[in-house]
Amino acid sequence: MAEGDSLVRIARKLEPAMSGRVLVAASAPNPRSTLRQHARRLEGRLVERIETRGKHLLIHLDDGLSLHSHLGMNGGWRVDDGRGFGKPDRIAWLLLEMGGDAGEGSGASLRVGQFGGTTLRLVRTVELDRDPRLARLGPDILAPDLDLERAASRLVASPDEVGVALLDQTVVCGIGNIFKSEACFEAGIHPWRPAPSLAGEGSGESEAARLLGIARRQMQDAVETGRRPGRIYKKTGRPCFCCRAPGIRSRAQGDDARTTYWCPNCQS
Ligand SMILES: [Zn+2]
Structure with missing residues (x-):
């Protein structure tokens, strides 16, 4: 079950795979995915940073868009370590493929995917704070500067x-x-x-x-x-x-x- 500790661990796992990289392919194979019609809009965008707020995960992109994800009781993010996700691609809510980091010059691609969950949406970053689920959150128990x-x-x-x-x-x-x-x-x-x-x-x-x-x-x-x-x-x-x-x-x-x-x- 994804409590705040799991989200921080997920962010730490996704960060090196995603930050500073361009999304070269995006798809939403699961027919129930809320991004079924919009996943392609992610292609070509750069991942700037990944943030957690309580049980919410926010993936900020370079052109004022963010992915907002909440995993509910049973959802999860997975990184393909070269042997697949351990689950069939066709049930993923979202599959993202990142191009190799120019700095590394490797050209090797990396894949991540969200499987299940209760929220997965693409939203303008400036509108995030108007989302009632995010706006009403109390202080994050894991925030470094928690009072x-x-x-x-x-x-x-x-x-x-x-x-x-x-x-x-x-x-x-x-x-x-x-x-x-x-x-x-x-x-x-x-x-x-x-x-x-x-x-x-x-x-x-x-x-x-x-x-x-x-x-x-x-x-x-x-x-x-x-x-x-x-x-x-x-x-x-x-x-x-x-x-x-x-x-x-x-x-x-x-x-x-x-x-x-x-x-x-x-x-x-
Ligand atoms: Zn006792």
């Missing part, structure tokens, strides 16, 4: 339960279902508490700031290692990593009924 206190104040301003507020991309963006449970567990915070109860008293660090700091560190670690904590997510009924009691619980939470995992001994 943790400001993010924490947004979290405690949410009227929702902690486990719902953490998934609300307009509060803070990038956290998904796995890190929601893993961060609450490590912080010892019960995910069913109201988010305003995480406000600090006096001048000390608030529980909200501590929780978001833990989520950020867990996700930064996952960016670097490719591994997620795996202490509580999908561990229903198993012994707790911390207290050893065999009672990890899980239940659907919020209007979207996303499953939340917690230990009743360790989280309050």
Whole structure:
């Protein structure tokens, strides 16, 4: 599942394959692709840079156009390492072939592809900020310059339960279902508490700031290692990593009924 850490890893993988290169071929073989009619418009354009905002990926091109991608639960980007994508080309939402970098003089081409996802569109870069899904995003939990206190104040301003507020991309963006449970567990915070109860008293660090700091560190670690904590997510009924009691619980939470995992001994 593509949470913010996956998107940063995808961007790091795509960056060397794409940035500074010209798109020499573009196609949208999957009949369900939203770029079915427009993929050819990408041909001849230069890739300037790749950006992530929470779970959104933006590929900026040289003539004021950007590709906006969101992978949803099951989508992914793949780089062809010379042996194909590991999936048939015909199901790709978008296939892009880059020409060799003039600086390398190799002329070797590289291919990348998006498979599945919920959003894939070509948009004028100046219009990106008017897209309601992007305009309403809260601060990115993985932004290098994240102001943790400001993010924490947004979290405690949410009227929702902690486990719902953490998934609300307009509060803070990038956290998904796995890190929601893993961060609450490590912080010892019960995910069913109201988010305003995480406000600090006096001048000390608030529980909200501590929780978001833990989520950020867990996700930064996952960016670097490719591994997620795996202490509580999908561990229903198993012994707790911390207290050893065999009672990890899980239940659907919020209007979207996303499953939340917690230990009743360790989280309050
Ligand atoms: Zn426990």
